[in-house]
Amino acid sequence: MRSMSKILLSPLFLLLLSDAGIASDYLFYFEGQGIVGYSSAQKKPIYYSMDPHAEMQKPSIGFDYIGRFSGETGDVASLAVQGRFALTVDDDNYKFEPQLYNAYLKVKAGWPYVWIGHNRPAFGLSAYLDSHGLLLRTLAMQGFGYDRDWGAGITRDFSWGDFAASFTTASGMPIYFKGNYMAASRVAYGVLNRDNMNLGFSLAYGRNLETMGYELIDDDPREMMLAGTDLTLLRDNFEHRIDLLAGEWLGEETYAFFYRFGIDLLQEGRLKAEAQPVYWKFGGTENYQISLCFSSQVSLSLTVRLSYTYDHAPDDSRVLLQLYYYRPI
Amino acid sequence: MALPKGRIDVRMKTSLLALFLVAATHSVCWSAVGCDLNDPDRDVVRLFPASTGYKTSYVSIAKKGGEGLLLKVEKRLGDKFRGIYETIDVPYTIYEIYTGNKKIGYIHGVNQKGQFGGIQVFLALDLHGRIQSFYIQKMTSRHAGKLRDAKFGNQFAGLTLKDFDLYDVVTGNATGKVAAIRNPVPEADIDFRAALRATKKNLVLMDEFVFSENQPVSKEGEMLK
Numbered sequence: 001m002r003s004m005s006k007i008l009l010s011p012l013f014l015l016l017l018s019d020a021g022i023a024s025d026y027l028f029y030f031e032g033q034g035i036v037g038y039s040s041a042q043k044k045p046i047y048y049s050m051d052p053h054a055e056m057q058k059p060s061i062g063f064d065y066i067g068r069f070s071g072e073t074g075d076v077a078s079l080a081v082q083g084r085f086a087l088t089v090d091d092d093n094y095k096f097e098p099q100l101y102n103a104y105l106k107v108k109a110g111w112p113y114v115w116i117g118h119n120r121p122a123f124g125l126s127a128y129l130d131s132h133g134l135l136l137r138t139l140a141m142q143g144f145g146y147d148r149d150w151g152a153g154i155t156r157d158f159s160w161g162d163f164a165a166s167f168t169t170a171s172g173m174p175i176y177f178k179g180n181y182m183a184a185s186r187v188a189y190g191v192l193n194r195d196n197m198n199l200g201f202s203l204a205y206g207r208n209l210e211t212m213g214y215e216l217i218d219d220d221p222r223e224m225m226l227a228g229t230d231l232t233l234l235r236d237n238f239e240h241r242i243d244l245l246a247g248e249w250l251g252e253e254t255y256a257f258f259y260r261f262g263i264d265l266l267q268e269g270r271l272k273a274e275a276q277p278v279y280w281k282f283g284g285t286e287n288y289q290i291s292l293c294f295s296s297q298v299s300l301s302l303t304v305r306l307s308y309t310y311d312h313a314p315d316d317s318r319v320l321l322q323l324y325y326y327r328p329i
Numbered sequence: 330m331a332l333p334k335g336r337i338d339v340r341m342k343t344s345l346l347a348l349f350l351v352a353a354t355h356s357v358c359w360s361a362v363g364c365d366l367n368d369p370d371r372d373v374v375r376l377f378p379a380s381t382g383y384k385t386s387y388v389s390i391a392k393k394g395g396e397g398l399l400l401k402v403e404k405r406l407g408d409k410f411r412g413i414y415e416t417i418d419v420p421y422t423i424y425e426i427y428t429g430n431k432k433i434g435y436i437h438g439v440n441q442k443g444q445f446g447g448i449q450v451f452l453a454l455d456l457h458g459r460i461q462s463f464y465i466q467k468m469t470s471r472h473a474g475k476l477r478d479a480k481f482g483n484q485f486a487g488l489t490l491k492d493f494d495l496y497d498v499v500t501g502n503a504t505g506k507v508a509a510i511r512n513p514v515p516e517a518d519i520d521f522r523a524a525l526r527a528t529k530k531n532l533v534l535m536d537e538f539v540f541s542e543n544q545p546v547s548k549e550g551e552m553l554k
Contacts (some may be wrong), residue, residue, distance in 0.1 A: 023387070024386065024388070024392075025387070026387070026421055027363070027387055044491045068383045068386075070385070072430045073381060073427050073429060073430050074382025074384055075369075075382070075383060075384055075390040076379070108370075157367070157368035157370070158371075159371065162368075193449070194367065196468075196473065235469060235470045235471060236445045236471055237469070239444060247553055267412075267444075268412050268414065268442050268446065269413075269446050270413070302439045320492075327418070328389070328420055
């Protein structure tokens with residue numbers, strides 16, 4: 001915990017050491033959020049979006065830092081550090097927890113970019129969709145993969161799309177070395193911002209640890225071999241995101257399907273409605289969730305999200321309200 | 330780091346409430362939506378084929394000159410800054426383009442409210458602020474293809490801020506070279522005008538951020554011509 005706190009504080013020192021000139025080579029954002037909800041299964045208020053032990057949304061304050069390093073002839077590397085101090089409320093217990101999301105150095109290495117640190121594994125929709133501030137869960141956030149993982153990877157953009165590969169510890173937020181590893185790669189057709197579509201195909205192989213947030217659920221790595229495909233399609237004010245995976249996850253036969261439909265109801269994305277069905281089969285268990293989420297950018301730093309999720313297996317209906325604040329410093 | 334039970338209930342509940350209040354009371358503050366190239370390595374070479382590298386830097390109106398600069402930019406644009414994409418603290422990403430260690434130009438993009446969400450308009454500029462290339466990066470409209478087409482973008486090549494000074498971003502009235510720019514999709518008039526407004530905004534900002542700063546200044550503080 002102490003070392004994690006040091007890591008979280010390091011960008012502040014970088015900021016102090018940086019040139020405070022008018023044009024800068026870094027961006028630094030403050031992030032704060034409050035979250036409150038109600039779970040019908042627990043019959044009580046909750047202060048987290050998913051689980052007290054998961055890394056997803058909790059009351060927190062944090063930052064987002066990205067710095068560039070340049071030589072005489074251009075940029076050579078970038079450093080990204082994104083962390084939070086989160087408050088975990090579990091029954092009558094309260095715990096402050098430092099969380100580290102992005103923490104990687106990305107270097108130009110001729111043909112590809114090479115990153116090392118804590119970053120997105122090259123698998124599925126979560127390889128490029130940033131969910132770290134959102135209420136709706138991707139498959140990786142749901143536990144089928146890792147939203148961030150420790151290791152290294154390469155990325156390369158082409159005129160027709162992009163390619164990424166990663167080799168990571170398969171432990172998610174914490175680092176463990178218990179014979180666990182994950183090799184993943186994703187190739188995608190389409191440049192999302194240009195073509196309004198991105199179709200990806202992913203493969204992953206390894207021995208994975210089951211973790212939830214910083215908690216190790218099982219210290220015995222299990223076999224993993226997955227194939228997946230994902231699609232993002234934007235047209236006018238409509239968004240479609242699909243993520244499918246199949247194979248073996250944590251030693252169990254696994255199938256998962258995710259679809260998120262979004263519609264911008266006001267200009268500039270001021271009001272967005274999203275609907276999301278998710279289905280999975282993990283070993284002998286099946287489950288599905290149905291979610292709705294409204295996001296309103298009530299001011300330009302503040303987003304209010306209100307979501308409803310029905311989780312079939314625990315027969316839980318959950319309503320969540322999130323205030324999410326994000327602004328540059 | 331677990332805290333003892335019971336005694337801290339009130340303190341914790343107060344903390345939770347405080348987090349909500351902190352966010353809520355900041356609701357009048359404006360934030361930032363930056364505008365980066367999707368893939369700078371690819372895009373820089375495409376826009377400046379002779380380039381060998383680029384440097385990225387960030388600048389905002391807030392840090393560069395504050396409210397005074399914002400008013401100046403609005404006056405030069407001929408319209409108020411409004412909405413998510415036009416706040417005083419938006420971090421603008423400026424790419425300085427190099428051949429070896431010699432600077433040959435700039436690439437700068439801005440976000441602009443379009444018919445469906447935001448559009449991103451990038452300009453490749455020479456060292457004097459003349460448009461080398463016009464490039465719409467993000468646009469989700471079904472008509473995006475025609476507005477991204479090179480034929481449309483080529484109409485902007487060679488234009489400068491002086492040309493766009495003759496374009497009224499509020500009424501859409503133009504004289505001179507800007508009046509000659511043709512909309513390839515009449516159904517997408519909102520996005521067409523958004524692209525023109527974004528171009529003028531882009532040029533005004535670059536003039537304030539880069540070109541005015543690079544002007545040699547006399548001892549009396551006046552710009553030398």
